[in-house]
Amino acid sequence: MSVTTVPIPPIKKGSMTKLWVGLVLVLLFAGTLAYAGTQSAVETGASNEQFLANNADEDGVITTDSGLQYKVLKPGEGPSPTATDTALVKYEGSLRDGTIFDANEQAPMPVGGVVPGFSEALQLMQKGGEYRIWIPSELGYGEQSPGPELPANSVLIFDVTLIDFISAEQMQELQQQMQQMQQQGQMPGQ
Structure with missing residues (x-):
């Protein structure tokens, strides 16, 4: 029985850098959305004390x-x-x-x-x-x-x-x- 191997082509130069940059951008975007969601929660859903503590900053x-x-x-x-x-x-x-x-x-x-x-x-x-x-x-x-x-x-x-x-x-x-x-x-x- 023979096993056929599928050759994996080499990764082009710079592809890993692009992958990491993309990952960092996705994480920054997700962090920004999370922060905006937290701000909205503090403004509307948080207690008065939490709202005023956040506002004081x-x-x-x-x-x-x-x-x-x-x-x-x-x-x-x-x-x-x-x-x-x-x-x-x-x-x-x-x-x-x-x-x-x-x-x-x-x-x-x-x-x-x-x-x-x-x-x-x-x-x-x-x-x-x-x-x-x-x-x-x-x-x-x-x-x-x-x-x-x-x-x-x-x-x-x-x-x-x-x-x-x-x-x-x-x-x-x-x-x-x-x-x-x-x-x-x-x-x-x-």
């Missing part, structure tokens, strides 16, 4: 002692408002999954009369400043849900622009002027 993100996280998108100028001031802000609020739950182009807000995380962030800003803030649920609404669009224990994400602010004294003067105008029957614009 992002470029430019600052975490305060309270746990509030912020990133200066555009610095402002001048002094910062205090808790007794009233701020005029532009904002857009969203959840971790990107769902926008509130937005306003010009909203007057008592700095000390909003959720603690938002109040803290406003007191860090200056006029004209634009910040992105991440408010942990305990500095937001916590276990209380203010409405169906905001689930309990949500991390709140805001893009905020501080347009202007006035002191409590200036606000009181404006209110008195408005009351005097109403009593005299003079409404603005009449």
Whole structure:
């Protein structure tokens, strides 16, 4: 009985290098996909603590002692408002999954009369400043849900622009002027 041998042709020069380069590219691509999948899981499926811990490692993100996280998108100028001031802000609020739950182009807000995380962030800003803030649920609404669009224990994400602010004294003067105008029957614009 004879055994027939099949000759194996020699490998062409450079083929092994191409094979290794291809293998490295496939592994890099797979690693990139795995990283992107992990990031998405951290953003949507991970716990609030895991999400905020991952976010804290992002470029430019600052975490305060309270746990509030912020990133200066555009610095402002001048002094910062205090808790007794009233701020005029532009904002857009969203959840971790990107769902926008509130937005306003010009909203007057008592700095000390909003959720603690938002109040803290406003007191860090200056006029004209634009910040992105991440408010942990305990500095937001916590276990209380203010409405169906905001689930309990949500991390709140805001893009905020501080347009202007006035002191409590200036606000009181404006209110008195408005009351005097109403009593005299003079409404603005009449």
